[in-house]
Amino acid sequence: MAMHSAVSYPLGRPACKKDAKALQFIEEMTRNVDSVQEKVLAEILSGNANTEYLQRFKLGGATDRDTFKSKVPVITYEEIQPDIQRIANGDRSPIFSSHPISEFLTSSGTSAGERKLMPTIQEELDRKQLLYSLLMPVMNLSRQRQGLVFSIYKSRNQDTLTSYYKSDHFKTRPYDPYNVYTSPNEAVLCVDSFQSMYSQMLCGLLMRKEVLRVGAVFASGLLRAIHFLQLNWQQLAKDIASGILNPRVSDPSIRECMSRILKPNRELADFIIKECEGQNWEGIITRIWPNTKYLDVIVTGIYDGSIHS
Structure with missing residues (x-):
């Protein structure tokens, strides 16, 4: 491709022009x-x-x-x-x-067990956006093809990532075919943890064959997501079979966006039941999301656990 002829890329061959610039x-x-x-x-x-x-x-x-x-x-x-x-x-x-x-953020609390207040300025969001924009171009070097990202987000009271999710940088981010998330913005921004997690998990299941990357901000978040699936797979399968969203998800914005996504799919519901009804949860990630190339999580602080894909 012409975009590579005049510049050398020690990291590897870019997947697209946008990646080449990054x-x-x-x-x-x-x-x-x-x-x-x-x-x-x-x-x-x-x-x-x-x-x-x-x-x-x-x-x-x-x-x-x-x-x-x-x-x-x-x-x-x-x-x-x-x-x-x-x-x-x-x-x-x-x-x-x-x-x-401009605002106060809080630390995640994973390092010392207590959250800390962090004063921040508006320009910090620009720096965050720049940093995040550099992640996928590097990751794309290993896959070089388009696919979806199933990543569980959790909005909390003004932590650093929640601030980013609520900003226009996130809400109006340009379409990137190499970094498309299964979770709709409405689910990401919902402060009710059950409704947010439920709708994000449901979307991840509906688009399971298109997912190339599975993750959460922290490894503990991914573990919580899998545990959530263990507790709620029957209702999730019921929603998928009927095409009707669980009434516990009452947020109007989520219900509206899910009405465009959720359609009856008996075959998928039967698959979810088959994979989740037994006691064997080893390798559950690659069984449900078979095209997963890697897990994308942060392991830091006092986290002590393991993830088996």
Whole structure:
């Protein structure tokens, strides 16, 4: 293809023009990591020189790495918690950032068992969007074909990922044939955990043969999803056989979008019953989603478990 002729791609051959641009960006940013990081640090320090936090360390306007390392200590969350609380209480002075704090996010709590408040700025969503846009071009190097993604999302009270899901970056994301999700936005954004999980699982089952990637944000989330299937497969199969959505899913937006997706399918319902009615759940992921190429999850913090595909 012509798009590859003038540029080399050390990571591999891009699947499409959009991927080629992302892979080239990764190559440019990682070719000389040291100088890139030094430049980014200098931009952060110069842009936030007047913040209360940096002024405590008397950098004198210096933006070089050596001065930063010698004067700004490594700290714990607890050491800056009083400052974070000031912001939470309404203090709008430039404590940590020269940009206005747009919202508070919470950590997942998987590392230390407790969630932490994280003040963030609007520009952070742009950085998140950029990061997420680089994931699939790399993953596509291994499959090089189109397919669906069955990934379980869970909206919580303003954690970092929920903030992304609620943003226009997610809601109005452009169509990408290499990164199409089985879960409709209405299900992802529903705050009722049962309704959200149920409708996402139902969609994943309806599109099971088209799914190439199965996952959740954290490995524990994927385990919860499989456990949810163990508890609810009979009702899910009933919905699939009848084409009628479980009345426990009462969210109007979900019911409307599911009315366009859910149609009677006795054959699929019988398959779900056959696979789930016994005691053998080993290899359940590849049995139900036979074209799965890999699991996409984060394993971090205090998680202690295993996933058998």
